[in-house]
Amino acid sequence: MTCPPTDLRKSTNENRRFDAIVIGTGISGGWAAKELTEKGLRTLVLERGRDVKHVTDYPTAQMQPWEFEHRGQPPLAIRQQNPIASKHYIFREDAMHFVVKDAHHPYVQDKPFDWMRGYQVGGRSLLWARQTQRWSDFDFEGPARDGFAVDWPIRYADLAPWYSYVEKFAGISGNRDGLPQLPDGEFLPPHEMTCVEKHFSEQTAQHYQGTRPVIIGRAAHITDPQPIHTQQGRAKCQHRVMCQRGCPFGGYFSSNASTLPWAERTGKLTLRPHAVVHSIIYDEKKGRATGVRVVDAHTKEMSEYYAKIIFVNASALNSNLILLNSTSHRFPNGLGNDNGLLGKHIAFHNYRGRVSAQFDGFHDYTTDGRRPNGAYVPRFRNVFRQETDFLRGYAASFSTSKIGNATPGLGTSLKDSLFRPDRSGWSIGIQMMGETLPKESSTVRLDPTLRDDWGIPQLRMSVDFDDNDRKMVQDFYEQFSEMLHKAGFVNIQTADTRRNPGSENHEMGGVRMGHDPTTSLLNRWNQLHACQNVFVTDGACMTSTSTQNPSLTYMALTARAADYAVKELKKGNL
Secondary structure, eight states: OBOOHHHHHTSOTGGGEEEEEEEOOSHHHHHHHHHHHHTTOOEEEEOSSBOOOTTTTOTTTTOOGGGSTTTTOOOHHHHHHOTTGGGSTTOSTTTGGGSOOGGGSOOEESSOOOOOOOOBTTGGGGTOOOBOOOOOHHHHTHHHHHOSSOOOSOOHHHHHHHHHHHHHHHOEEOOOOOBTTBOOOSEEOOOOOOHHHHHHHHHHHHHTTTSSOOEEOOBSBOSSOOHHHHHTTOOOOOOOOOGGGOOTTOOBOOIIIIIHHHHHHTTOEEEEOSEEEEEEEEETTTTEEEEEEEEETTTOOEEEEEEEEEEEOSOHHHHHHHHHTOOOSSOTTSTTOTTSOTTEEEEOEEOOEEEEEEEOOOTTOOOOSOOSOOEEEOOOSSSSSOOSSSSSOEEEEEEEEETTOOOOOSTHHHHHHHTSOOTTOEEEEEEEEEEOOOOTTOEEEEEEEEEOTTSOEEEEEEOOOOHHHHHHHHHHHHHHHHHHHHTTOEEEEEEEOOOOTTTTSOOEEESOBOSOTTTOSBOTTSEETTEEEEEEOSGGGOSOOOSSOSHHHHHHHHHHHHHHHHHHHHTTOO
């Protein structure tokens, strides 16, 4: 049930006690809510933003282009008021109501950092790009192989059954490609590549002897609904390509359409929006966390809620903020922060590199409708051996389209043009997704004096690109320009978007997993080493970033950690 703030704030102390508390309702928070309630735990889920109900609270979902006052573009005045948020591709008239405005939650930039946030029930699960690739042991073993950062405390075998578990529930489309660096999953039928994408795939396979696979992307879209999806009330993806508005069909995975309603059906869920988490309460005598302090988003009143276990899923940087602000005599520098590493080793994905080109061919072909997905090139650099002067690697996503695809004319002239080949050719646009290295110098920390509207210290960002990133971008330009040239593309051009860190959503780290409590904050079960009834399973827990989109891994880590937490709770260990 959704509980208005006053209902909980005015309740008795006993009624503010739960078996579990989940902080955040995004992709990982939704999964924590589902798993904990499904296993019988009375669970309070806290969301700092407003409530957003599936279907009913997607105000632009059915609007036509001409119904937007500014044809989709935010007015100049709004862009000027939001110089950070408006840089993001999602900040348009149809979806900007799901994006935090700059003035609503300020932060301090020691170095430029464009922090895009979604404060509402569902968080950024309403806005994500829905790309879902598994990690492989090449990713989990990366830090151990090259000696940069610390070793992951888990391997692919630990997460493989949980990948399968979440994939079946979420609904993931894709091909079984048999790639060691990109394990196959539990797939629904894939989307189809265009003729030019297939051509690029075939030519690349021929010229590089299969070492640079080009495949259709793997995406959280239901292409063939299974019983588990119809039980959720979700339907087949309609290929409207309006996903950022919220999907009234539930065709793509979001907390709003999937995990949160599933949790609500158990009768064990209490959802409280407008609840800004201030900090986690640590009991010195018990040696464990006992609850959370919450500031009402509107009244600014503080209240406390108590539970046996706490899942921190506020999104990577806000999870760091909450833990840093959770101070006590035992933890003067933040909850679990005995080694001083909390808020350090922040990393992200580098999307700066772009390559475009044209192809003069397939004139008698065009695209068939819309496709909420694209093609994908998994990482092929430094996978099986170190072969470049930079560490780790990059993947790439791309799509093609017909140049001048509009069909002119009416009546007879329209009919004639439909049967006349279009000689304008095709365009291709490729973007990189590079793995950045989590460095101790890349930090977020609390400002000693500045506070936000809820009395919480503002977060200071000190994260930047480095020489490894610049070398990687240059290699991306060279390799993909060569690949396109060999495949017969022309007018090949490269571009650097010069986007700041943070602008593409995949911020990670600060509360990393590891074997050793002296070099990490979390163990292999996502528990804080020094406070084992607190679990962190969002992007903050990541030891390295890989080149894959991270959301599927967050889902799997969360389901695995929740299963472990409930078992340990029943044993009396938490």
